[in-house]
Amino acid sequence: IVPAPYWTTYPESIRLAGGVPVEVVADETTGYRVSVEQLEAARTEKTKVVLFVSPSNPTGAVYSEADAEAIGRWAVEHGLWVLTDEIYEHLVYGDAKFTSLPAIVPELRDKCVVVNGVAKTYAMTGWRVGWIVGPKDVVKAATNLQSHATSNVSNVAQVAALAAVSGNLDAVAEMRTAFDRRRQTIVRMLNEIDGVVCPTPEGAFYVYPSVKELLGREIRGKRPRTSVELAALILDEAEVAVVPGEAFGTPGYLRLSYALGDEDLVEGVSRIQKLLAEATA
Incomplete structure (x- = not known):
């Protein structure tokens, strides 16, 4: 299940992995945020994963903690995996707050994969350094796949990324x-x-x-x-x-x-x- 508007790569990545992207569309009337009811309407016995992105590219939408928790608990109830993209976690404004699904719904941790990187928060787009957090077997499988696709991140990029994530956020x-x-x-x-x-x-x-x-x-x-x-x-x-x-x-x-x-x-x-x-x- 892919909430739309979505970043253009998501459906294609799903297809490359042999999956079928099912779009759930939100518009300006809801601030481009989908509801649990919409997700449930899209769920079938074939549904395996739901994509969750907050803050969002392209819309800038941010889910409240209550709405994010409701989506997380819905996923747990139906035994779904969640792939959550947290690349914009530090770029929120006003009263909005970033919420990490596995932090607020601990029961989800065994079926959740978090994707992140240095590109947005640290303005390091060209360094191409990112990471995933998830169950050990999933991370190991992803590492095996990645090693045959792009070899490895260069040493200098790793050192630069380490300096970024270990420093302060001033x-x-x-x-x-x-x-x-x-x-x-x-x-x-x-x-x-x-x-x-x-x-x-x-x-x-x-x-x-x-x-x-x-x-x-x-x-x-x-x-x-x-x-x-x-x-x-x-x-x-x-x-x-x-x-x-x-x-x-x-x-x-x-x-x-x-x-x-x-x-x-x-x-x-x-x-x-x-x-x-x-x-x-």
């Missing part, structure tokens, strides 16, 4: 403060555009506005019918790159990252504002 706090400021700016500016609905993300560094009301409107002689076409139009006319929702399993949306300088952020969104202001019925 630099991360500074980065989070900057992201929080940019988060508020981009949400405000996008919601000023007629036809755009942008929920406020509580984690990661992405916004995922709905642009469904803009589809079919005329903009500079063109009528984009899909978010793919709208993203292409924005790239051609405003020279701003956004990712259409089709990549994340939910057409009608765009993903924008606010992991960039304040001035560049304002410049980019201002160009989008100017372009989309020309939309006519």
Whole structure:
């Protein structure tokens, strides 16, 4: 079971492993968070694993502790494995709090695999260092598979990652403060555009506005019918790159990252504002 919107790699990784991804879609009305009821409706006797991601890429959605615990206990009740991606654990804002499923639902630990890495928290994307935490037999099997796929992480990258995870989080706090400021700016500016609905993300560094009301409107002689076409139009006319929702399993949306300088952020969104202001019925 894969909650959508999802990071584009997830369904393909499941297929490569011989599984069948079953999507459970959430939209802006729930802050892009799926409910236990939705998950239960998708569960069948063939269901083996549920994917849990909080904070989320592409939406920035963060589950409350109560909602996360409910999902964890539902998984325990039905004997399901949970794969949880915690890569954005330190990038949460406002009153939102990160919750690790095996920490709040200890009964889940024997059937839970946690995925994490240094890429986001420590801004070390290019170092390609990550890890998994789970039952010993699962970790051993994953190690065997990985050793035949990518050999090993270089020594210098391991030392750099060790320095990152064993140090304090002062630099991360500074980065989070900057992201929080940019988060508020981009949400405000996008919601000023007629036809755009942008929920406020509580984690990661992405916004995922709905642009469904803009589809079919005329903009500079063109009528984009899909978010793919709208993203292409924005790239051609405003020279701003956004990712259409089709990549994340939910057409009608765009993903924008606010992991960039304040001035560049304002410049980019201002160009989008100017372009989309020309939309006519």
